[in-house]
Amino acid sequence: MRNVIWAIGLLVVGLSSAFWMVSAADPAETVRRSADVALAKDSDYLSGFVPARTTIAHIFEHHMIQGADTPVLVSSIASAMDVRRMRAGQPYSIDRLLDGRVRRFEYEIDNDKRLIVDRASMDAPPRFIATVERIPKQTTVVAVEGDINRETNSLAAAIDKAGERIELALGMADVFSGEIDFNSDLQPGDKFRVLVERHTREGQLSGYGAILAAEFVNDGRNLKAIRFTPDGGSPGYYDENGRSLKRFFLKSPLKFEPRITSRFSSSRKHPILGYARAHNGVDYYAPAGAPIGSVAPGVVTFAGWTSGGGRTVKVRHPNGYETEYLHMSAITVRAGARVGQGDLVGRVGKTGLATGVHLHYGLKKNGRYVNPVIEHRNMPPGEPVPAGIMHVFNTDRDRYLTLLFNPTTARAANNE
Numbered sequence: 402m403r404n405v406i407w408a409i410g411l412l413v414v415g416l417s418s419a420f421w422m423v424s425a426a427d428p429a430e431t432v433r434r435s436a437d438v439a440l441a442k443d444s445d446y447l448s449g450f451v452p453a454r455t456t457i458a459h460i461f462e463h464h465m466i467q468g469a470d471t472p473v474l475v476s477s478i479a480s481a482m483d484v485r486r487m488r489a490g491q492p493y494s495i496d497r498l499l500d501g502r503v504r505r506f507e508y509e510i511d512n513d514k515r516l517i518v519d520r521a522s523m524d525a526p527p528r529f530i531a532t533v534e535r536i537p538k539q540t541t542v543v544a545v546e547g548d549i550n551r552e553t554n555s556l557a558a559a560i561d562k563a564g565e566r567i568e569l570a571l572g573m574a575d576v577f578s579g580e581i582d583f584n585s586d587l588q589p590g591d592k593f594r595v596l597v598e599r600h601t602r603e604g605q606l607s608g609y610g611a612i613l614a615a616e617f618v619n620d621g622r623n624l625k626a627i628r629f630t631p632d633g634g635s636p637g638y639y640d641e642n643g644r645s646l647k648r649f650f651l652k653s654p655l656k657f658e659p660r661i662t663s664r665f666s667s668s669r670k671h672p673i674l675g676y677a678r679a680h681n682g683v684d685y686y687a688p689a690g691a692p693i694g695s696v697a698p699g700v701v702t703f704a705g706w707t708s709g710g711g712r713t714v715k716v717r718h719p720n721g722y723e724t725e726y727l728h729m730s731a732i733t734v735r736a737g738a739r740v741g742q743g744d745l746v747g748r749v750g751k752t753g754l755a756t757g758v759h760l761h762y763g764l765k766k767n768g769r770y771v772n773p774v775i776e777h778r779n780m781p782p783g784e785p786v787p788a789g790i791m792h793v794f795n796t797d798r799d800r801y802l803t804l805l806f807n808p809t810t811a812r813a814a815n816n817e
């Protein structure tokens with residue numbers, strides 16, 4: 402029955418955007434119609450979504466809950482969860498007796514947990530028992546495939562077409578971030594498959610677990626990624642031969658989607674200054690505010706304003722490399738700070754000499770500007786799977802690849 406209440410709540414949000422979204426469903430009604438048995442109605446099922454800027458007491462007041470119940474309910478809820486963390490937009494339901502007392506109150510804390518408050522006794526004074534329980538969810542391993550073409554010209558669009566959510570595209574972009582620059586490398590004809598843990602709740606997709614394996618055919622290159630956790634280490638992605646996909650440099654400082662709008666060159670007509678000038682980096686189109694990550698671990702050597710670059714961050718990396726991020730709307734690091742690979746250094750903007758919102762990314766090797774796109778491609782791969790546990794990796798690899806290329810076996814594995 403609880404499922405029905407939540408489902409109704411979700412239906413209501415789909416149909417209306419009213420401030421208070423409340424629906425009353427009468428389960429007794431349903432029973433009567435289907436079984437032709439008369440059941441006396443003793444309560445109303447009310448469900449809705451927590452409005453912005455409200456209190457729990459106000460929600461109970463809105464639903465005309467008996468005054469004596471409210472303070473006891475509120476303190477009972479507070480005993481089980483931090484009421485300040487109640488979030489607007491989350492669903493709740495109330496089983497309200499005809500005299501205005503509450504038999505049960507439920508509130509969905511997040512995707513994984515819900516609060517249930519039950520009346521402990523029908524006798525006065527009111528008493529409630531509050532518990533937090535895990536929301537049952539089902540995890541299945543699925544193989545998803547897609548391709549890049551004229552219509553679906555980004556990973557996000559291809560994932561969307563496959564009926565999956567953007568989180569899966571972001572997850573894949575992360576897995577292949579050392580191999581594919583999703584800003585510039587995708588080509589029509591590219592295709593991919595991904596084996597992922599998919600969570601559902603009451604039949605609806607609720608999120609993803611780990612990506613177990615993936616294949617990306619990019620511009621004729623066939624890249625595979627296998628998830629593996631070395632003893633005592635953290636999970637990482639490796640190619641078929643156990644070489645880490647995590648390179649010394651990320652392919653780009655941006656997640657993906659945006660594209661290169663201006664390439665590296667030794668001479669180019671400057672769009673504002675008008676005369677030929679070298680372009681010491683690449684320009685990526687990206688929306689204002691998009692996060693910019695350091696392409697490699699290092700130390701921030703400069704974080705501040707430069708006349709042409711506007712808000713600028715420079716990071717020094719091992720092996721004689723330095724990276725520069727220009728025209729940012731915000732800087733999120735200080736000079737001297739240590740950053741890890743992918744750590745936020747700032748956000749995309751158009752400060753300094755910039756005709757529009759973009760990120761100018763520059764790379765220096767031993768003090769000289771080099772073409773980042775070419776340099777990134779030639780970076781050495783990360784640590785391989787240790788030889789002593791290669792046989793464990795091989796077993797995982799073979800199992801995942803079988804599931805990846807034979808979706809029917811993926812289904813069978815779920816039924817084990």
Ligand SMILES: [Zn+2]
Binds near residue numbers: 663680
């Ligand atoms: Zn530029």
